[in-house]
Amino acid sequence: MKAFVFPGQGAQFVGMGKDLYEQNPLAKELFDKANEVLGFDITSIMFAGTAEELKQTKVTQPAVFLHSVISALCMGDDFAPEMVAGHSLGEFSALVAAGALSFEDGLKLVHARALAMQKACEVAPGTMAAIIGLADEKVEEICASVSKEGSVVIPANYNCPGQLVISGNVEAINEACEKMKEAGAKRALPLPVSGAFHSPLMQPAKDELQAAIEQTTFKAPVCPVYQNVDAKPYTDPVAIKNNLIAQLTSSVRWTDSVQHMIADGADDFTECGPGKALQGMIGRIDKTVAVHGIE
Incomplete structure (x- = not known):
């Protein structure tokens, strides 16, 4: 069975998505839409900004989300997941790619999450x-x-x-x-981070994000989504929402997620998005499964 996985913050690099933008009409349309939704030109930072600019949480999270989701959607019929999962931020990418969230709503939530986390870092370093x-x-x-x-x-x-x-x-x-x-x-x-992500120190961000998530429409995804909080598969929109709210102050149970996916039949994992971090982790969790990147 085919599983698609989506990376989190830290996978970004300058130039990410530029080839997609230049070569794929759908990618160009979605990146241009993202600039409109966010109200700033994120593509110029992604394609030709500095590493320092790209490292800001409010830029990094939408940038990794955009690269991941657009990479998946531009695969066309080759993107046919039987299960998905995302690492931390990547869970939002997984939900959009699997149809539980619209592209625009997913991007708005990721942007809200990034701003809320930035604020929480300032309140409680x-x-x-x-x-x-x-x-x-x-x-x-x-x-x-x-x-x-x-x-x-x-x-x-x-x-x-x-x-x-x-x-x-x-x-x-x-x-x-x-x-x-x-x-x-x-x-x-x-690690060179300014916040205690996935800990109780993120409570202010959780409260802020909860309001945004509760106002957003979620649909049943096309396949099970293995969520970070307990590593179990979900298709019910209400449960997915609740798990997404809990995620900011809970541990990311990635090892368990991958093991549960394998136990449920996954034998082929594709990482959608920048970098190869998840491919390395999956290879160390179970050497018997096929693991590759989207490229």
């Missing part, structure tokens, strides 16, 4: 760190031991076996990183 080479259970145990009232750290992204990202207050992250190294982690590397 936090950070994240990649932990390499420790069992999930050990990472969870250390996070729990470090967390206390007013200073929290939690596992945010379960990317693949031996690779987790933790998220929380800066002091708590620093303390947790030291303890991870003492426990035998190969690396405990703070």
